[in-house]
Amino acid sequence: GAGVSQSPSNKVTEKGKDVELRCDPISGHTALYWYRQSLGQGLEFLIYFQGNSAPDKSGLPSDRFSAERTGGSVSTLTIQRTQQEDSAVYLCASSSTAHNSPLHFGNGTRLTVT
């Protein structure tokens, strides 16, 4: 596709359930980022993948959050035992290089934990 694709676009889940959010980056982009955007907040960095390097997980808020990127392409962000404070829009972005190329964002997944 032409842009970054995220699925689902909306997800409503009950507190305590696990959820998986998917990101399909632009083909050929080596860098992939996950951010979280909460109401009234800015973009909170979660995790960053660059090629075959070890991911930068420094932004993950707790051990309930994890992410993987298979084959250097599709990425999945998993939130275990969801809490209400996890409700946010989860944004994925990719770029052609890590450091001096702009990010291309997907439309995000709006997660609501009830």
Add this chain to the structure above:
Amino acid sequence: AQSVSQHNHHVILSEAASLELGCNYSYGGTVNLFWYVQYPGQHLQLLLKYFSGDPLVKGIKGFEAEFIKSKFSFNLRKPSVQWSDTAEYFCAVNARPLSGSARQLTFGSGTQLTVLP
């Protein structure tokens, strides 16, 4: 660690007014600077960027930003705003990498701009 501050959380202007949104960053080294915009119901998109050279950079839709190294600032400007400029604006910075280290892009908290027709 790098950080980005956007001091204006919500700016309301009338059409044709001039705009300046503040952005300050903290990092002692060389940085790449960006402004992203998110129009209502749309995804984030790049407005303009600065890597090196002329500190006054021009972006899409008549926007420009000036990098002032001594002030650690990268303010966004537009001489005459339009109703269609209503959006949320995010400043972002990433540091030029050291060898072998991965760097993240750090965003400010965003400024909501509302332009009244």
